[in-house]
Amino acid sequence: MAKVKLDQNTNVDTPTLILQNKNFDTLGCITDFTELTYKENLNSANLVSFKVYKDDNPEKKQIWDLIVDFKILYIPEFDERYEITVFHLLLQI
Numbered sequence: 001m002a003k004v005k006l007d008q009n010t011n012v013d014t015p016t017l018i019l020q021n022k023n024f025d026t027l028g029c030i031t032d033f034t035e036l037t038y039k040e041n042l043n044s045a046n047l048v049s050f051k052v053y054k055d056d057n058p059e060k061k062q063i064w065d066l067i068v069d070f071k072i073l074y075i076p077e078f079d080e081r082y083e084i085t086v087f088h089l090l091l092q093i
Contacts (some may be wrong), residue, residue, distance in 0.1 A: 001080070013077070017050070019063060020072040027071070028063045038078075048073065048082050 017030040036050040054064050073082045 015075045015077040018074040018076065019066055020074050022070070024072065024073060024074070024081075026074075027066050029065065030063060032060065046080060046082075048075065079087075 015036070017033060019027045019030055020037070023026065031054055033050040033052045037048070039047040041047065052064070052067065055061060067084065067086060069086050071083060071084045073084055074080075075082075
C-alpha cells in the first residue's frame with residue numbers, strides 16, 4: 001500500500017525530510033527538494049529518491065554540507081528511515 005497522502009483537494013502532501021546521524025540525532029530538515037519518488041518493495045527495502053540543489057542562503061548551505069553518504073533520512077509521515085547514498089552531478093561550462 002502506498003504511503004502517499006492526499007490533502008482535501010486531492011493534491012499530494014509533501015512529506016517532511018529530516019536529516020539525522022546514525023544515532024538518530026536530528027541535524028535539520030531538507031527543504032526545497034524536487035523530484036521526490038517513493039518505491040515500496042515487498043521483498044526488499046523501500047527506496048526514496050529526490051534532488052536537492054546547493055544554495056547560497058546560509059541556512060540552506062548548512063544542511064547542504066551535512067547531506068553525505070551514510071547519514072539517515074527520516075520521513076515521519078511514512079514512519080521510515082533510510083540510509084543516504086549521495087550521487088553528485090557536476091557540470092562545467
